[in-house]
Amino acid sequence: MSETPIPLCVPHLAGNEWLYVKECLDTNWVSSVGLFVDRFERAVADYVGCRHAVAAVNGTAALHVALLVSGVAPEDEVLVSDLTFIAPVNAIRYVGAWPVLIDAEPDHWQMDPQKISDFLELECEPRRDGLYNRLTGRRVKAILPVHILGHPCDMDPLIECARRYGLSLIEDASESLGARYKGRHVGSLGHIACFSFNGNKVITAGGGGMLVTDDDEWAARAKYLTTQAKDDAVEFIHGEIGYNYRLTNVQAAIGVAQMEDLDSLIDAKRRIADVYLRELASVPGVQPMGQAPWAASTWWLFTTLINPQVYGEDRRALHMRLAQGGITTRPLWQPMHLSPAHRGVQAYRCEVSERLHRDAVSLPSSAGIAAEDQRRVVASIVR
Ligand SMILES: Cc1ncc(COP(=O)(O)O)c(C=O)c1O
Numbered sequence: 001m002s003e004t005p006i007p008l009c010v011p012h013l014a015g016n017e018w019l020y021v022k023e024c025l026d027t028n029w030v031s032s033v034g035l036f037v038d039r040f041e042r043a044v045a046d047y048v049g050c051r052h053a054v055a056a057v058n059g060t061a062a063l064h065v066a067l068l069v070s071g072v073a074p075e076d077e078v079l080v081s082d083l084t085f086i087a088p089v090n091a092i093r094y095v096g097a098w099p100v101l102i103d104a105e106p107d108h109w110q111m112d113p114q115k116i117s118d119f120l121e122l123e124c125e126p127r128r129d130g131l132y133n134r135l136t137g138r139r140v141k142a143i144l145p146v147h148i149l150g151h152p153c154d155m156d157p158l159i160e161c162a163r164r165y166g167l168s169l170i171e172d173a174s175e176s177l178g179a180r181y182k183g184r185h186v187g188s189l190g191h192i193a194c195f196s197f198n199g200n201k202v203i204t205a206g207g208g209g210m211l212v213t214d215d216d217e218w219a220a221r222a223k224y225l226t227t228q229a230k231d232d233a234v235e236f237i238h239g240e241i242g243y244n245y246r247l248t249n250v251q252a253a254i255g256v257a258q259m260e261d262l263d264s265l266i267d268a269k270r271r272i273a274d275v276y277l278r279e280l281a282s283v284p285g286v287q288p289m290g291q292a293p294w295a296a297s298t299w300w301l302f303t304t305l306i307n308p309q310v311y312g313e314d315r316r317a318l319h320m321r322l323a324q325g326g327i328t329t330r331p332l333w334q335p336m337h338l339s340p341a342h343r344g345v346q347a348y349r350c351e352v353s354e355r356l357h358r359d360a361v362s363l364p365s366s367a368g369i370a371a372e373d374q375r376r377v378v379a380s381i382v383r
Pocket of ligand 1 (some may be wrong): 058061085087146172174175195197198208339375
């Protein structure tokens with residue numbers, strides 16, 4: 001008999017989702033305005049500790065708009081994590097700017113602050129109107145760290161770099177809602193930040209995104225751009241080219257219910273991580289991701305390195321073997337400097353991300369995973 005499948009990371013809908021969606025249907029408020037959109041925005045802003053939140057149709061759209069409102073212009077450059085899901089790097093290209101890919105650091109796999117600082121100091125020069133990359137001759141406008149896998153980047157050095165060189169600091173916190181850096185929520189550390197509520201994230205709205213900022217003007221402009229840049233809703237007068245990026249009330253209704261459960265969902269993720277950390281600690285060749293002393297990770301997607309020489313199997317073989325038993329695992333993303341989609345963009349000393357991609361595998365981490373299913377995953381790895 002084949003075993004029941006264990007997915008990688010699926011939604012956990014166990015609260016008021018049904019009630020709130022029914023309310024949308026009962027009241028006929030199903031589309032892109034409605035009280036749940038406002039409530040969702042308020043809930044996220046309050047949780048993260050920002051003055052404003054603007055909902056968007058997904059995290060990628062939120063990133064696109066965050067880049068626009070923070071003043072990134074065509075032919076500018078944005079320093080961005082090399083080891084990331086592709087969305088933030090694509091969003092930089094949507095605005096006609098160029099990514100400069102910065103390596104991951106080896107300890108917690110986040111964007112390397114030392115390499116950012118080296119790049120800005122050694123490879124760039126100040127000119128009258130900003131900092132310029134000597135190699136490309138382009139202006140460096142922003143830093144876009146991606147907090148991957150539920151763990152925060154080391155933000156203080158990035159905040160200092162942004163301040164020193166007058167750069168915008170845009171956090172991609174899509175995978176890390178609820179994570180803290182030195183006690184402060186990711187999303188509240190830079191000038192503007194984005195979240196995703198895609199189905200595999202710590203909370204979901206079916207799909208959806210949000211940007212948060214303390215800047216009144218940026219927030220107003222983000223709302224304007226996400227709603228087709230409408231100046232006069234009666235006469236259909238649009239001041240510029242905007243986007244249809246608004247979240248629907250039905251999605252926001254799910255998001256509001258999920259926000260009510262966010263802390264318990266994060267607790268569940270932490271319990272899952274504790275089990276993996278305990279059970280895998282003594283398996284030779286298996287080296288799980290760690291947590292920095294200054295971090296409170298949400299452990300969104302538990303990931304481990306596999307040393308094939310010591311473990312006797314590489315992460316691909318492990319993935320295949322577990323798949324045969326119905327267990328879904330996943331490698332980390334191809335580093336962006338190897339991505340055909342971004343061929344030719346500048347990559348700054350990207351060595352660590354390649355090694356992490358070669359050896360890392362993410363394990364089932366759904367908040368609702370049954371204890372016996374997690375035991376099955378562990379047993380398949382321990383052998
Ligand atoms: C780091 C990161 N940024 C951005 C996104 C894009 O979010 P969305 O899928 O909601 O567009 C995702 C995931 O989906 C992500 O993992």
